[in-house]
Amino acid sequence: MPKTPLSVVVSNTLKEYTPAVLVFIGFFAAWELSTIVFNIPEFILPPPSKTIYILYINLNIIIQHSYATLQSTLIGFGMSIAFGLALGLAVGYSSVVYKAVYPLLVAFNTIPKVAIVPILVIWFGVGKVPATLTAFLISFFPIVVNVAVALATIEPEIRDVLRSLGASKGQIFIKIGIPRSLPYFFGSLKVASTLAFVGAVISETVASNEGTGYLMIAASSRFDVPLVFAGLLVISLLGVSLFIVFALFEKRLVGWAYR
Amino acid sequence: MIELRNVSLEYVSRTGFRQFSVIKALDNVSLRVERQSFTSIVGPSGCGKTTVLKLISGLFKPTSGEVYVDGRKVEKPLNIVGMAFQNPVLLPWRSVLQNILLPLEVVEPHKSRLENHRDEYVEKALRLLKLVGLEGFANKKPWELSGGMQQRVSLCRALIHDPAILLLDEPFGALDLFTREELWSVIQSLWMETKCTVLMVTHDLREALYLSDKIYVMSPRPGRVITMVESDYARPRSIDITYTDRFVEQLHSLRAMIQVK
Numbered sequence A: 001m002p003k004t005p006l007s008v009v010v011s012n013t014l015k016e017y018t019p020a021v022l023v024f025i026g027f028f029a030a031w032e033l034s035t036i037v038f039n040i041p042e043f044i045l046p047p048p049s050k051t052i053y054i055l056y057i058n059l060n061i062i063i064q065h066s067y068a069t070l071q072s073t074l075i076g077f078g079m080s081i082a083f084g085l086a087l088g089l090a091v092g093y094s095s096v097v098y099k100a101v102y103p104l105l106v107a108f109n110t111i112p113k114v115a116i117v118p119i120l121v122i123w124f125g126v127g128k129v130p131a132t133l134t135a136f137l138i139s140f141f142p143i144v145v146n147v148a149v150a151l152a153t154i155e156p157e158i159r160d161v162l163r164s165l166g167a168s169k170g171q172i173f174i175k176i177g178i179p180r181s182l183p184y185f186f187g188s189l190k191v192a193s194t195l196a197f198v199g200a201v202i203s204e205t206v207a208s209n210e211g212t213g214y215l216m217i218a219a220s221s222r223f224d225v226p227l228v229f230a231g232l233l234v235i236s237l238l239g240v241s242l243f244i245v246f247a248l249f250e251k252r253l254v255g256w257a258y259r
Numbered sequence B: 001m002i003e004l005r006n007v008s009l010e011y012v013s014r015t016g017f018r019q020f021s022v023i024k025a026l027d028n029v030s031l032r033v034e035r036q037s038f039t040s041i042v043g044p045s046g047c048g049k050t051t052v053l054k055l056i057s058g059l060f061k062p063t064s065g066e067v068y069v070d071g072r073k074v075e076k077p078l079n080i081v082g083m084a085f086q087n088p089v090l091l092p093w094r095s096v097l098q099n100i101l102l103p104l105e106v107v108e109p110h111k112s113r114l115e116n117h118r119d120e121y122v123e124k125a126l127r128l129l130k131l132v133g134l135e136g137f138a139n140k141k142p143w144e145l146s147g148g149m150q151q152r153v154s155l156c157r158a159l160i161h162d163p164a165i166l167l168l169d170e171p172f173g174a175l176d177l178f179t180r181e182e183l184w185s186v187i188q189s190l191w192m193e194t195k196c197t198v199l200m201v202t203h204d205l206r207e208a209l210y211l212s213d214k215i216y217v218m219s220p221r222p223g224r225v226i227t228m229v230e231s232d233y234a235r236p237r238s239i240d241i242t243y244t245d246r247f248v249e250q251l252h253s254l255r256a257m258i259q260v261k
Helices: A006-037 A048-057 A059-093 A095-110 A117-124 A128-152 A156-163 A169-206 A212-221 A225-253 B049-056 B096-105 B118-131 B147-159 B177-194 B205-211 B239-243 B245-257
Strands: B002-016 B019-033 B038-042 B064-069 B081-084 B165-169 B197-202 B214-218 B225-230
Touching: A006 A048, A048 A059, A048 A225, A059 A095, A059 A128, A059 A169, A059 A212, A059 A225, A095 A128, A117 A128, A117 A169, A128 A169, A156 A169, A169 A212, A169 A225, A169 B096, A212 A225, B002 B049, B019 B049, B019 B064, B019 B214, B019 B225, B038 B049, B038 B205, B049 B064, B049 B165, B049 B197, B081 B147, B096 B118, B096 B147, B118 B147, B118 B177, B147 B165, B147 B177, B165 B177, B177 B205, B177 B239, B197 B205, B205 B239, B205 B245, B214 B245, B225 B245, B239 B245
Parallel strands: B038 B197, B038 B214, B081 B165, B165 B197
Antiparallel strands: B002 B019, B002 B064, B214 B225
16 A cells, blocks of 8 residues: 555544644633633632643642542443453353343442442442442443443354354353454443543542542532642543543554454 | 255244244245355345355254255264354454454364464455455454455454355345345356355345345245246356346346345
8 A cells, every 4th residue: 555645644643633622622612712701700619821820839748639530430441341241141142141141230220329329338438449349330331231241142043154164162162252342342441441530539428538539529618610620620631631542552452343 | 954844933023021932934945055165045124134144054843844965964063164244243353354354263273273273264264355355454454444445354254264145134234236246256256266056045036036046035024935036148247247137137137036025
């Protein structure tokens, strides 16, 4: 394949990202303007300029708390990848497991995870453990469902190609099931990674003495609303970064599914 | 080579809430396919043509009667069978070459030999690709190919493990007329080269008459064999024979036998 000239690459990249960047800039501009035009006091809605300024002043302390949040999130998310993938493969592989486990899974997923945090605190005390577990509990479900659905929706014709050759169920699973479920798996990771952040932060706001969630709840009790918004900004940044990491993995590993 | 003796197949179908009915797909079907011959089954849609193929490949079991392949009763899928369907069903995450090699990862003795004799098999796959007119496409992904090209790849995949029997389920049904005619000559030369036994299901009577030695005509459901017609043109056949008076006449009488409900 001939190499694409650099100028074309640059212009394509610009074309791809310019709309998103413009929307971001527009969003922050509208926010900034509305606080000025409607004269909104800072303790109700601080303008983004103020939020970023506060973020800058408190950078050390925010980094410290964000690190705690990131740690809980990543450990919890790692657990949900392992557990979600294993359960998803089991549920998708065997219709017996599917019928047995699926109702319980749905029932469990319906429970608001905020309600579980106090129980986790009773069991494990205040701190990182409940945050990690909440991140795990909130984020494994989409992984299970996606992997299971991918396995359950294999086209019968593709299955027949291998079955008519005398392939066993296990061989069909390895040759077709797993590669076919990878795009679904990576798709679910993008959703699950952001959910894991939500879980960790929820738990920190309820029961912790560190983490971005704790920082925000402490700040709001002092009516330090700009600091709350600084916390929100940091969480979104972390969430977006993790999302991008998995989007890149996806593009690299299952590019065939996005043609 | 392939023999169906008084085969019937019934299955239970749900027709509504708590309502089930027994559907008879095949009714007392008997047919024979000689070794190294090219045989077709024609009939209206829903007459159980595909079911016959699934019985022979061991994917279905008959309700009564027996299916014999190579003198042995079929009880489970056989690895001496290669299959191609109306859809090419190639795996999108594999290259054309890897798709063709897929059966070798399942079927013995190739499965155990594949790792150490990979070059030999790759060479064979490339030879098949050349035979179907796809030289140089080995490393393409399936979606980079047109429908006709994908179907050629699927034929290569069906033949890579040297099956004694090739089962074709309306393999050209989704293609345009010109591509179809081109693939007819491809399948004819593949068959003459590999000398495997071909059983093809189709509802294109011209295709059946042009390619086959014997044509079984089936009735609407429940499928029964109404009659058998022979096509005795000398091989290799050129597409021109399909425009001769004799061919057209045979085509007419074949058409007259097909009953559509």
